[in-house]
Each structure stands twice: as structure tokens, then as C-alpha cells.
Amino acid sequence: MIDAEIGGTPRSAAPEPILVAIDGPAGSGKSSVSRAAAERLEFGILDTGAAYRALAWTARRIGLDLDDTAAMETLLDAWTYRITMRGAQHVTVSVTGGLSAAVPQLTAPTDITAEIRDHAISGQVSRVSKLPVVRERLNRMFRNAVANSGLPGVVIEGRDITTVVAPDAPVRILLTATPEVRAARRAGELPGLTPEHVLADLQARDAKDALVVDFMNPAPGVTLVDTSNLNFEQSVQAVVDIVRAAQGAAEEKSEL
Ligand SMILES: Nc1ncnc2c1ncn2[C@@H]1O[C@H](COP(=O)(O)OP(=O)(O)O)[C@@H](O)[C@H]1O
Numbered sequence: 001m002i003d004a005e006i007g008g009t010p011r012s013a014a015p016e017p018i019l020v021a022i023d024g025p026a027g028s029g030k031s032s033v034s035r036a037a038a039e040r041l042e043f044g045i046l047d048t049g050a051a052y053r054a055l056a057w058t059a060r061r062i063g064l065d066l067d068d069t070a071a072m073e074t075l076l077d078a079w080t081y082r083i084t085m086r087g088a089q090h091v092t093v094s095v096t097g098g099l100s101a102a103v104p105q106l107t108a109p110t111d112i113t114a115e116i117r118d119h120a121i122s123g124q125v126s127r128v129s130k131l132p133v134v135r136e137r138l139n140r141m142f143r144n145a146v147a148n149s150g151l152p153g154v155v156i157e158g159r160d161i162t163t164v165v166a167p168d169a170p171v172r173i174l175l176t177a178t179p180e181v182r183a184a185r186r187a188g189e190l191p192g193l194t195p196e197h198v199l200a201d202l203q204a205r206d207a208k209d210a211l212v213v214d215f216m217n218p219a220p221g222v223t224l225v226d227t228s229n230l231n232f233e234q235s236v237q238a239v240v241d242i243v244r245a246a247q248g249a250a251e252e253k254s255e256l
């Protein structure tokens with residue numbers, strides 16, 4: 001399950017949140033730009049990549065085969081996942097039943113907010129995200145988390161949000177940047193790795209992920225935002241402007 005940090009409105013009384021769907025390849029700025037835009041809009045944020053990363057982390061910690069569909073299904077049955085949707089990101093996981101025998105500490109909620117960003121997890125996560133069963137289960141979890149969040153709006157970001165998770169979202173954006181720009185940004189976060197090394201790893205992951213979903217080309221109706229020549233602030237503003245324009249258009253329509 002995913003637990004949302006609840007806003008002021010009780011879940012049952014709250015209307016469905018406004019959805020802003022954002023996809024893009026690694027290093028395009030999805031997580032950071034989406035988070036800043038969500039704060040400015042006073043919306044929540046759901047980072048879906050964190051769930052794939054957390055699942056890969058848990059499977060590795062227990063010693064499961066990340067390519068094994070049956071093993072991942074068994075893990076999902078025993079797995080509790082929580083992520084905050086407001087404020088600083090916190091990710092915790094726990095595991096019940098026989099699976100936790102190998103790692104008893106995991107029966108209690110374990111904070112893995114930092115661990116899921118390790119380069120080793122980035123290199124392994126595509127093994128679990130390629131499995132259709134994993135995608136179906138996590139997508140269901142994402143939709144429930146958003147619907148029950150009690151938030152006025154949620155920015156939800158990943159690879160297949162504009163196309164699979166929330167194809168009817170009133171705002172859908174594909175964030176891109178050239179591979180070199182994306183690798184340079186990521187290298188800035190990974191001291192000890194050269195931009196060339198980061199570029200090679202990032203392209204290898206994008207190639208694996210692209211076998212499952214297309215996050216390089218905007219689907220019909222999706223707005224492309226190329227951040228190659230935008231600084232961080234300009235990228236955030238571009239997203240906020242698109243959302244505000246859509247809200248303005250919706251208000252005008254309802255007044256007709
Ligand atoms: N437009 C931008 N200009 C400069 N740096 C950026 C921009 N967008 C993102 N960044 C930085 O690039 C890094 C990768 O961004 P991140 O949001 O983690 O990308 P993604 O979630 O798409 O992999 C972060 O350090 C972020 O602050």
C-alpha cells in the first residue's frame with residue numbers, strides 16, 4: 001500500500017484531486033521539477049519511480065531474483081510501501097510473513113529514502129519494472145493513493161503516467177532534455193562517477209525501460225517541455241504555466 005500524507009480535508013468528503021501527469025527519461029528533471037511545481041501549486045506529489053526503486057531494494061535485501069515474476073508477486077503480497085505526498089520525501093517499506101524470516105528487521109517499517117537513490121539500485125530497477133504483473137500492481141496502488149489522498153491536486157510523475165496510469169489527466173506533460181544534459185545533471189549528484197560513465201549507465205537504463213513504455217515521444221495531447229536550455233527555475237515555471245493555463249481554460253468553459 002501507499003500512504004498519503006493527508007491534507008486538511010477528510011478523505012471521504014474530498015472531491016477527486018486535479019491530476020497533473022508528468023513523464024520523461026532519467027535526469028530530465030521529473031522528480032525535482034515536479035516537486036517544486038507541486039509546492040507552488042499547493043498540490044501533492046507522487047514519485048512513482050520511488051516505488052519501483054523500493055521494490056527492487058527490498059527484493060535485493062531479501063535475496064530474491066528480480067527477474068522472477070512469481071517471486072515478485074509473492075513479495076508484493078507481503079510488502080507494505082509508504083511514501084509521503086506532501087513535504088520532504090520519506091519512503092518506508094516493511095515485509096510480513098515467511099519472506100521476512102531472512103531479514104527480521106524488515107517486519108518493522110524501514111526508512112529507505114536515501115538507499116533507493118543508490119547507483120546500484122538505478123542499475124537494477126529495470127529488472128522489476130519490466131514485469132507486467134509488477135506494473136499492474138503498482139499502477140493500481142498509485143491510482144488508489146491519488147484518489148484517497150484528500151489533496152486538492154496531485155502531480156504524479158514517472159514513465160507511463162501520461163499514457164497508462166492517468167491518460168485522462170487534464171494536464172499531461174513530457175519532460176525531456178538531451179542525453180548529455182541529463183547525464184551532466186545526474187553526474188552532479190553522483191560524486192566519484194565521470195559524466196561519461198553516468199551517460200553510459202543512463203542510456204543503458206533508458207534503453208531497457210523504453211522496451212516497456214515510450215517516454216521519449218509525447219502521446220497525442222501530451223505537451224512536450226524540453227528543458228535542455230532551461231534552468232531549473234525556468235523548467236518549474238514552464239510546468240506551472242501549463243497547469244495554470246489549463247485551469248484558466250477549464251474555468252472559462254464552465255462559465256459558458
Ligand atoms: N532544468 C534544469 N536545469 C538544471 N538542473 C536541473 C534541471 N532540471 C533538473 N535539474 C537537476 O538535475 C538533477 C536530476 O533531476 P531529477 O529531477 O532527479 O530528474 P529525474 O527525476 O527526471 O531523473 C537534479 O539534481 C535536479 O536538481
Ligand SMILES: Nc1ccn([C@@H]2O[C@H](COP(=O)(O)OP(=O)(O)O)[C@@H](O)[C@H]2O)c(=O)n1
Pocket residue numbers: 024025026027028030031048049050052053122125126129157158159160161205209
Ligand atoms: N512510472 C514509472 C516510473 C519508474 N519506472 C521505473 O523505475 C525506475 C526509476 O525511476 P525514477 O523515476 O526514480 O528514475 P530517474 O528518472 O529519477 O532516474 C525507472 O528506470 C523505471 O525502470 C517505471 O517503469 N515506470
